[in-house]
Amino acid sequence: MERIRNFCIIAHIDHGKSTLADRMIELTHAINERDAQAQVLDNMELEREKGITIKSHAIRMEYQRGGESYMLNLIDTPGHVDFSYEVSRAIASCEGALLVVDASQGIQAQTISNLFLALNHDLEIIPVLNKIDMESAKVDEVSDQIIELIGCKREEILAVSAKTGQGVDRVLDAIIDRIPAPKGDENAPLQALIFDSVFNSFRGIIAYFRVMNGTIRAGDKVKFFSNNHAYEADEVGALRLGLSPEKEIRAGNVGYIISGIKDSSEVRVGDTITHVENPCTQAVAGFEEVKPMVFAGVYPVDADEYEDLRASLEKLKLNDASLSYEPESSLALGFGFRCGFLGLLHMEIVQERLYREFDMDVITTVPNVSYRVYTTRGELLEVHNPSGLPDVTLIDHIEEPTILAQVITNSDSLGVVVKLCIDKRGVLQNQVFLTSCRVELTFTMPLSEIVFDFYDKLKSISRGYASFDYHVNGFQTTTLVRLDILLNGDRVDALSSLIHRDYAYNFGRKMCEKLKELIPRQQFDIAIQAAIGAKIIARETVKAVRKDVTAKCYGGDITRKRKLLEKQKKGKKRMRQVGNVEVPQEAFLAVLKMD
Template identity: 50%
Template structure:
């Protein structure tokens, strides 16, 4: 247990690629946390996916011991390295709930970007001390003076002193740690009070069960004591207590302000959720740790195992991933074409992609994912409000009184030279301009209200294209708005494939249907009979393509001779094709389901 005054709890927040993980590496170096022979780049990014893509997916907590030569005293830093992408903003909010301060990293060449603003607003709402850091000052294109102006526009004139660092070279990092001691307040909390600890993350261990990662606000936690999960009143005995150094290291106890993990034989995954409060069984706290929001999924899609026996393995995989990623939601689902599976909710498309890849890599299950979609609200003519999470739940046109689609508030930060292209893109996606603010003469923040469904389709790539790579975006849920929506069914050989159905605004339905059936014609393998691919709204076919049949040359053996012999052979082949078509089953590849995503013009 450590004295409160010598503890500093902080996380590192930034836009993607602004150097959070590199700065975390240099701080670990300065605190001599990891032996030099074991040190590597992005040392806290443990997943292969994180290292391959060069992004942080999971927030990582680590305990550091820092000796300040200026003060001639030692300090304990509990540092959390957080993701930068918008799809993992829930990881950031969880990290901020466990801290008193945040290091806000801004690239000296890029300046303030969309996620910089988003993370800053979350940190300000939590009441955290924000320490601005301008990184990459060693680069020839760095412009710290311009970035300082942008920081003042975001944080106001009375912000904390700005630190200038080069995380790659280690320049200015020691001065930054001294500023952390000066400006990030030590945790408040008394050891004599009843235990109150926040579960900010957790993992599943095959031998020890669920291991909650906790931040203690009040009281002490020791080995052998009986604790209680506040939400469900379940009681457990603490077997092991530890800290992250950065690997798990067992210690005797944790006190106010400290961060660590506990092992107490929690076998059921659902018994200890992220955001829960842990307290003592004999003297529980009167109220839970406040202000912890539940994640709200923005994008839904269904996962189905390739083989029926993979259903239980997929269920177990999703439960374990949900324990580690509280923003993942799932429920059982069934499809006529794909069998039993799970409908899953995600914060965005990258989040969905990462979860699918983690299922396939970590649990060795091959899954088919349906096209992603958002949740619509439909008011039926008998006054019932339906929450439509899947296109097949969408009622027929005759039953609908009004349909609503989710709207997001999109903030786009772009160079002023690209304003025209960005606005044209947003208008083409049915966006409504809210306002425009200049950060400086060359940089502008444009705020739009856009349908969530429209930004699923290649919006980010096209934004980068029209701004030559300089624009950045961030969005948050705004509300629901009335819209003229229709459900488009896809029929393959006149059989409805519910995994390919989609809901669209009426004015876009015909164009998207034509593009989709054209793509499917190229993706569906050719059979020994003609396969028709149709798009229909209700009973009306609005688009059709045919996948040509593979044909055996039955006339090859006929050289010369009477034409009636050739006709007889062709008629026989035709009859065979008809019989084959009646019993033939079409096997759709995974790419066919992803084709729904790519129905926008490139």
């Protein structure tokens, strides 16, 4: 155990975590040349396309120094705020963390957020200044920022270039010298924390764990604390680039277990594995349950695929513990699920993974957050979707979740960033100049205001400089209304949304205009209306495709033409009563991307 080191890499998005992991893997020869590629740990096709890490990835490396062999267990983590739950799980499994900061961009909001997560778990922090080979690198200025942030000495900061490999060997030496060896007793009863799991269609569920105390061997009878079910450990092993079977995994180490479990509900992230015969007395203090920020309905395009969608979501939840879902039904879309996500990027990734990994084509409804509704009878209701809102006469008041938002930007775009936050009902709490040209803003604002396009707008108005991070900060009373969309007088509940009264008129008008472009023309007029209760606030009409019934009338009395037009009018009236309007998938997606 003296020669084991467990550590993770934390940083803001795009500061070079995965590239640094590549160089370390190369230096320790944990991978052969044939398998080598850029971002080797990002093994999901989606991660490579978007250039971001979505999942935490664990790998074991062996490093020789001074005639001794050290075992380094690395967990590479995502940088985006939507995947912070992945980061918290990686941190709970480690004793130390590499804090990577981009020398050209400096400290960003997510750097600070992830750092505090690590400090709460008493991790040893090793500051690493990356991208020093770039012309725009500000080594001294960013070093000062790091010293101010974590209070380290200047010589403790490791300047490296993950791209060229310069200085990476010093990082490996610092991991061995500074990060403490794991504590634990190999002879005590087995106590292992599950930090991730994946579904394999041939072998069942593969659970990844970190052994706190004891030793787990292949063939042992083990049980999970949460359900008390007993299993046989068919195979245990180490997480190298692939799965590497071993006879035993001792205290302080990271590994995987295959026990032929097929039911995904039996394996929970944060659960404890112990022996059946000699169990430990208490579970490892696992991770707190994740709180979803954004809710949206997910429905199969074909109603017959409802059970397939349920199975797909179960398997996806194994790999993505921050996803939550429960069944719901809609008049327009049939049976589906109300899913909870950590943010809009998380929602987009889940939708894409369902399509790629499970071949599930789904419709996602307008995302919203959960509100607390206090009724005149003194009841408290939690409302996730617009259809759950009680009648206006029964509502006493509504509370919405608020967040404490932290924005770091350059002083040039300070004015436009403040204006954007105030337009989103934000209240400025604090403004601190980190350096002469970088400022940190703290706002309290409603969570519902950042759900749609806040992050995209922030990036565009600050030319990519501003970084954003947030955490939930309680509830506040608000004036909400339910905005319904009616097609020919029928409500489409999948397009309904809960919105602040001040913004309802503009939003309703834009929605009607957008739907007019997207709904295909029929043989009859389609009335698109936005309504609050019984009051119509906006209307657009998709005109009918008309057949020229008077084409055969040449000459003669006008009454001949009028007779034909009256006949057509009656037919259209009857068609409108029986015809139904199909809302295309693009219409649901367009509402999400509406400016």
